[in-house]
Amino acid sequence: MISHLKLIASVVSLSLLLLICAPCNYSYALTIDEPLPDRIEEQRAKELFYDIRCVVCAGEAIADSPAEVARDMRHNVREMIAAGKSDSEIKEELVGKYGDYILMKPPLKSGTLVLWLAPWAMLLLAIAWFVVSLYRKSRTIK
Amino acid sequence: MVRFFPLLVLVFIGAGLAIGMLRGAGKNDYQSPLLGKKLADFSVPILLDDEQEGEGDFSSKMLAGKPAFINAFASWCEGCLAEHQTLMKLAAYGKVRIYGLAWKDKPEAVTEYLNKNGNPFTSVGLDASGKTTVALGLSGVPESFVIDKNGIVVFHFRSAITDEVLEKTILPLVEKLNND
Numbered sequence: 001m002i003s004h005l006k007l008i009a010s011v012v013s014l015s016l017l018l019l020i021c022a023p024c025n026y027s028y029a030l031t032i033d034e035p036l037p038d039r040i041e042e043q044r045a046k047e048l049f050y051d052i053r054c055v056v057c058a059g060e061a062i063a064d065s066p067a068e069v070a071r072d073m074r075h076n077v078r079e080m081i082a083a084g085k086s087d088s089e090i091k092e093e094l095v096g097k098y099g100d101y102i103l104m105k106p107p108l109k110s111g112t113l114v115l116w117l118a119p120w121a122m123l124l125l126a127i128a129w130f131v132v133s134l135y136r137k138s139r140t141i142k
Numbered sequence: 143m144v145r146f147f148p149l150l151v152l153v154f155i156g157a158g159l160a161i162g163m164l165r166g167a168g169k170n171d172y173q174s175p176l177l178g179k180k181l182a183d184f185s186v187p188i189l190l191d192d193e194q195e196g197e198g199d200f201s202s203k204m205l206a207g208k209p210a211f212i213n214a215f216a217s218w219c220e221g222c223l224a225e226h227q228t229l230m231k232l233a234a235y236g237k238v239r240i241y242g243l244a245w246k247d248k249p250e251a252v253t254e255y256l257n258k259n260g261n262p263f264t265s266v267g268l269d270a271s272g273k274t275t276v277a278l279g280l281s282g283v284p285e286s287f288v289i290d291k292n293g294i295v296v297f298h299f300r301s302a303i304t305d306e307v308l309e310k311t312i313l314p315l316v317e318k319l320n321n322d
Binding site (some may be wrong): 056068069071072075094095097098101122129 | 145147148151155172173174175176246272273275276277279280281282
C-alpha cells in the first residue's frame, strides 16, 4: 500500500519536474555550437559559459541551456574571445546589455547584499535554534 | 513557544516566496540597462519593405533620424501572435513607424504570418541566425523598443505588449517624441 503511494508520488514529482523544464526545450532550430579553432580560447569560452546565466531558463548557465538565446550568447562570447577581449570585458559587455542578473554570481553591491547574506543568516538562525533546543532538552532531563 | 520557531520561520519564508512569485511576470520588473543608451548598430537583410523597395539592409542606419518602434517577433511565437492586434492598433494610429525584426525565422513563414494576421510594419528585416540577439539585448520574442530621433532607447519591453501598455505608456511616449 505504502509502496504504491511512494510510486505514485515519485511519478507525479518527476512529471512536475519535467513540466517545469518544458519551456526550456523551446528550440526552433537544432544547431550545433561551433567551437573556436584555438583550443585555449575554446577552453576559456567553455569556462565563461558557466559564469553567464541563461535569461530564458532561470537558474541555468548558458553552458547547459538548450535555449536559442543561450546559443546566441555562446556564439557572441566566442566572437569576443576571438576578437581579443578579456573575460572581464566580456562580462562587462553582457552586463551592459542585460543587467547584473546575467552573471551567475551577481556582484557584491548594496542591492545584492541581502541575496548573499540571506542563506548565511538562515543557517545561523537554524544553528542557534538547534543549540537553544538542545539546551532546553538538557535542562529537562534530570 | 520556542518549539513553534522553525514553523514560524517556514511560514515567513513561504509567505515571502509566495508574494514574490504571485507578483506576476517579472521580466519587465528589471530596469532595462539599455534605457538611455543608443541602440546598438546592427544590420540584417530586408524581407519586406514599404519605403525602400528592397534597397539596402534592415539596419540601425535605416532607423536614424526619426522616432521608431521596433518589434522583434517570429511566426512561431505564441506571445507575438497574442500582441499582434495591439501592434495593428499602434500602426493604425499612424504616429510612429513600426519596424519588424523577424527573429530565427524563415522568409516564407514570416510572409505567411503577416498575410494571415495583418502587417503593421513599415519594414521587416530577417535575422535568421541570431546575430542581433546579444547586440540588441534580446531575451527572446516578442520584445519591443522605442527609440527617439537620436537612436536613444527610451522604452524596452520584454514581453507581449498589451492594449493597456499601448494606451498608458507607448502612445503618450510617441506623442512626446513627435513633439520634441
